[in-house]
Amino acid sequence: MTPEEVDAWSDAELERNLREHANDPPLLEYNRAKWETPPQFEFAGFVFNLRAGFLIICDTPLGRRRAENVGLVPVAEGGSLALVVALGSQRRERWALRRADGEVWASDVAGWYASVPARWVPVLAWPLPARGAAGSVPGPAGVESWTVFTPARYVPEDAEWFDDRPKRRR
DSSP states (O other), X not given: OOHHHXXXXXXXXXXXXXXXXXXXXXXXXXXXXXXXXXXXXXXXXXXXXXXTTOEEEEXXXXXXXXXXXXXXXXXXXXXXXXEEEEESTTSOEEEEEEETTSOOSOSSTXXXXXXXXXXXXXXXXXXXXXXXXXXXXXXXXXXXXXXXEOOEEEEETTEEEETTEEEEOO
C-alpha cells in the first residue's frame, strides 16, 4: 500500500470504529491529579544486584573491567556465600567475591539485593579453577583487593521494605 492508501484506510477505520461505538457507555472517570502528577521518589540507599546475568563494573589491579553475575555460591570452607562473576569477552574467567567489610552478600543463595554503604564496594576477589566442586567454590587463595560499582536505588514514597525489595501497600 502506498502512504496515501494507508492514510485513506486509517481514516475509514476510524470512521467505522466511531460509528460502531457511538452508543457505548463513557469510560470511567479518573483522578487527573493522580494520573498526571509524576511519582515522587526518595533516595533509599545503595544496593548491589545479586541476580544472575546482571552486568557489573569491577576495578581490578588490571584496570576497570565489566563482569557478569553468575550468582551466589557457598564457599567450601566457612559456609559463607561468595558472589561469582565471569570476566573477559567470552566470560570464561571466573572469580569469587567476598565483601571486604565482613558483611555477607545475602542470607541465602536466593537473595536479590545486598544493601551496601557506598557506591564503590571494596571486595576480596580470588580466581576460581576451571572445574570446581559442584555447588560450592574453594576458599580464598591468591586474594586481590577489588572494588565493584553499585547503583543508587530510589523508591516511591509509599513503598514498604521487606528483605530489601520494595513492596507496594495494598
